[in-house]
């Protein structure tokens with residue numbers, strides 16, 4: 192179950208730190224976690240990298256993978272693509288110019304606002320949506336939402352916008368600019384400062400037929416701390432780092448909730464939803480054709496969108512407010528929009544997105560129906576209180592695991608009592624079963 | 636696999652329960668999303684018809700390898716002229732029902748469009764039995 196999965200593993204459970212408290216298991220929106228052997232286990236192909244588990248883990252047993260920072264020095268030109276929210280983490284505390292100087296001092300030769308690509312994406316979407324026969328069109332901005340659709344709502348894959356997200360547009364722009372200057376591509380490293388695991392995964396294991404020009408990711412919390420430390424120690428010099436942080440009003444707001452909605456023309460009826468639970472609710476409605484008249488869905492996995500990304504330092508509400516305030520004085524379009532159109536306009540397509548392991552009971556429908564029937568029978572026997580003592584997040588999940596041969600019905604404490612009473616199970620067996628799930632929690 | 640649901644006339648809040656349960660099951664056994672969509676649309680309309688026009692009914696769904704057969708058997712006023720009822724836009728829905736956003740007269744035509752076969756038997760004063768079938772392939 193754990194290691195055979197081809198999908199990128201952005202979150203890792205540190206088994207030596209994990210105490211098997213099951214908090215993560217209870218929080219997972221796709222029910223991808225179980226407890227066994229006293230440790231949390233992740234069913235990788237169901238994971239959508241939303242990071243709810245990371246947020247609820249009190250033991251810091253879930254780690255976000257990161258690239259070695261030193262990798263940047265494998266390239267002569269080291270370009271950092273920064274989301275504008277990076278600067279808002281510092282509030283008014285550190286001037287933007289100082290932050291970019293420190294980024295230069297850390298080794299980057301160029302820093303660019305990742306939201307520069309937003310204007311072109313907005314243009315494309317505003318043209319595409321009115322003509323689309325499939326509605327609502329769903330944004331491809333949040334990779335966690337794309338994964339959720341692949342895993343749980345495959346019928347909505349056709350609703351996904353056909354365009355790459357702004358990050359990829361900006362990355363392409365950079366790549367082409369260096370290409371056009373005659374610089375060999377192996378000398379150019381394009382690094383993205385990520386607010387979340389979902390974006391890391393989207394770069395390491397992109398969906399669609401698209402290949403990303405992004406070389407690697409820098410986790411935002413790590414960069415934030417490096418910058419802050421250098422600032423406090425005054426350990427940096429002015430340097431020649433190339434800075435291009437021009438963004439439009441829409442670009443500045445894009446990563447916040449309603450950012451894309453605001454960039455849509457008046458004739459497009461757009462709806463903006465944040466928070467993974469709300470997103471699932473709206474996808475369910477979309478799947479049932481209950482969203483009459485909605486043309487576009489902006490969906491974000493995190494509460495308060497990317498300001499609430501798990502690698503973002505500082506208060507998400509303050510960060511959003513800061514970006515909205517800054518956006519007010521910004522122009523409608525970036526000054527180099529024409530150049531963006533020229534360099535990226537003809538290569539904005541994401542490519543086909545495939546569904547991901549949606550067949551819970553295998554590819555054979557006949558067998559799947561039989562398994563499903565057994566699941567329903569088992570469920571009727573189980574108490575239905577979703578206590579989690581069996582190491583699965585709900586009675587239904589246990590029933591499914593039993594049918595898939597991953598657990599036994601005796602994992603349920605109520606079934607244990609029943610079997611003990613009928614004499615088919617001894618107390619000693621029960622102790623063994625529980626220790627197999629939760630590990631040794633007491634001396635027996 | 637056989638599933639059963641009860642439907643009460645007038646209970647608009649719960650209309651759609653059977654179709655969402657069936658949808659969940661079809662998704663989990665891996666039925667083609669397009670087929671699921673058709674089944675859900677047809678079943679939802681049929682469910683609403685019991686709620687809107689009849690007194691109570693039982694929905695029985697049989698899921699097999701080849702497809703799904705759904706029978707909706709209700710006790711109600713029955714349909715006097717079935718071909719007429721099948722016409723697009725034809726509706727006898729009360730003003731109250733219309734006010735709730737139902738009664739556009741598109742239910743039966745939609746059911747026809749979204750199923751591989753649709754069969755309606757009705758006895759005036761007794762009730763209506765709707766049988767629909769969708770193939771999985």
Ligand SMILES: Nc1ncnc2c1ncn2[C@@H]1O[C@H](COP(=O)(O)OP(=O)(O)O)[C@@H](O)[C@H]1O
Nearest residue numbers: 684688713720726727728738739740741742743
């Ligand atoms: N189960 C039923 N029992 C009695 N009458 C029904 C039933 N289903 C449909 N009808 C009749 O057929 C008509 C057309 O149905 P339909 O196409 O679903 O439109 P609507 O429900 O919007 O009126 C209804 O107005 C009603 O007179």
Ligand code: SF4
Nearest residue numbers: 333387491493497500
């Ligand atoms: S809302 Fe933003 S930070 Fe959160 S998962 Fe989506 S892209 Fe990442």
Ligand SMILES: [Mg+2]
Nearest residue numbers: 683684742743
């Ligand atoms: Mg109707």
